[in-house]
Amino acid sequence: xxxxxxxxxxxxxxxxxxxxxxxxYSYGGTVNLFWYVQYPGQHLQLLLxxxxxxxxxxxxxxxxxxxxxxxxxxxxxxxxxxxxxxxEYFCAVIRGGSYIPTFGRxxxxxxxx
Amino acid sequence: DAGxxxxxxxxxxxxxxxxxxxxxxxxxxxSVSWYQQVLGQGPQFIFQYYEKEERGRGNFPDRFSAxxxxxxxxxxxxxxxxxxxxxxxxxxxxxAGTAYSNQPQHFGDxxxxxxx
Numbered sequence: 001x002x003x004x005x006x007x008x009x010x011x012x013x014x015x016x017x018x019x020x021x022x023x024x025y026s027y028g029g030t031v032n033l034f035w036y037v038q039y040p041g042q043h044l045q046l047l048l049x050x051x052x053x054x055x056x057x058x059x060x061x062x063x064x065x066x067x068x069x070x071x072x073x074x075x076x077x078x079x080x081x082x083x084x085x086x087x088e089y090f091c092a093v094i095r096g097g098s099y100i101p102t103f104g105r106x107x108x109x110x111x112x113x
Numbered sequence: 114d115a116g117x118x119x120x121x122x123x124x125x126x127x128x129x130x131x132x133x134x135x136x137x138x139x140x141x142x143x144s145v146s147w148y149q150q151v152l153g154q155g156p157q158f159i160f161q162y163y164e165k166e167e168r169g170r171g172n173f174p175d176r177f178s179a180x181x182x183x184x185x186x187x188x189x190x191x192x193x194x195x196x197x198x199x200x201x202x203x204x205x206x207x208x209a210g211t212a213y214s215n216q217p218q219h220f221g222d223x224x225x226x227x228x229x
Contacts (some may be wrong), residue, residue: 103155
């Protein structure tokens, strides 16, 4: 069965620190990849997505993610985090031709001012 | 513009009862998906409907069912509730028929279901 692993369950950073959240998946075929964010008290929002083309994807609020097919990874990065980036981050994967997404368990990010 | 709306926001039921959760998609969106999110886990896909047809089903028992109405709103029904059904139930809508096409999914705030 397809699985999505987010290695860091809890991350605590100070403002201006760099961020990298890991996401690995187990499916070997074509995949569509996503990062979602849930700010405190708000609903899930799409940060960025990858379908094809340039493996370096840029999203909203300065986030980016890189698809490395050989490593089955889609890690999320931000060069300099802000207090307002405090949120829960979810990676999701859909294998090609499927409607069914698989989410990782999420990473809780706390940014101290 | 109104986002995805879900009702009720909170619900308490006892084991064995039945529950109906409701979702109104963003105006113009024809696709609705349902997810279950247990505390400490990511959302788990339950169903997707597009144009009133079921397009996808996750690994949930037959106690879970759903439907989509002509106005594209949707209901999720769960029969014979178990303690393990306690979770946040999320609804998401999108323009397109595939669950994740270039049209993004827009999530509602969810219904918090507690089973006693």
